[in-house]
Amino acid sequence: MATGSGTAKAIYYALGRWPALPRYAESGTLPIDNNPVENAIRPIAIGKKNWLFAGSERAGKRAAAIQSLLATAKHNDLEPLGWLIETLEKLPTCPNSQIDSLLPFMSFARS
Numbered sequence: 001m002a003t004g005s006g007t008a009k010a011i012y013y014a015l016g017r018w019p020a021l022p023r024y025a026e027s028g029t030l031p032i033d034n035n036p037v038e039n040a041i042r043p044i045a046i047g048k049k050n051w052l053f054a055g056s057e058r059a060g061k062r063a064a065a066i067q068s069l070l071a072t073a074k075h076n077d078l079e080p081l082g083w084l085i086e087t088l089e090k091l092p093t094c095p096n097s098q099i100d101s102l103l104p105f106m107s108f109a110r111s
Helices: 006-016 020-027 033-052 057-075 080-093 094-103 104-108
Strands: none
Touching: 020 033, 033 057, 057 104, 080 094, 094 104
């Protein structure tokens, strides 16, 4: 087998990650790849050129916070737009001491 062949590269790759390989094979619960994470961040990566024009650094930080909240709602099996509408309706009457109850992961815990 030639050193630069595809098979040799695959073997060297596996040997370089040997400590993790048996753990993966024995576990049965560990994911083989990080595709779910890559799929989750893809919209952010695709949109980042558009977000350069948020208006100001402050506006960019607000947009990032909103996107984080919507992603958290989606991650907690909530429909993001529905969660956002419901939250914005509750926000004016929500006491400051209970503002955390409006967060997406808290909404999920109450469901």
